[in-house]
Amino acid sequence: MPAKKKTQGPEVIICDKDVDGVSCDGGGGALGHPKVWYSFDGQDNVECGYCDRLFTKTGTKGKKA
DSSP states (O other): OOOOOOOOOOOEEEEOTTOOEEEEOTTSGGGOOOOEEEEOTTOSEEEOTTTOOEEEETTSOSOOO
16 A cells, blocks of 8 residues: 655744734745735734635744634
């Protein structure tokens, strides 16, 4: 039986606890996506709708609220 490949989850990017928003371009280049801006809007985490990157503020557990 072939070995199962483990898939990585989305990238988690740690942000300063005082930021109000972030931008994401998927890493840029040919593999990226259009630059989008997200507001934390009182939350500790925000997820990119294109590439699923999770932006989380320092000191949080990195999970969606």
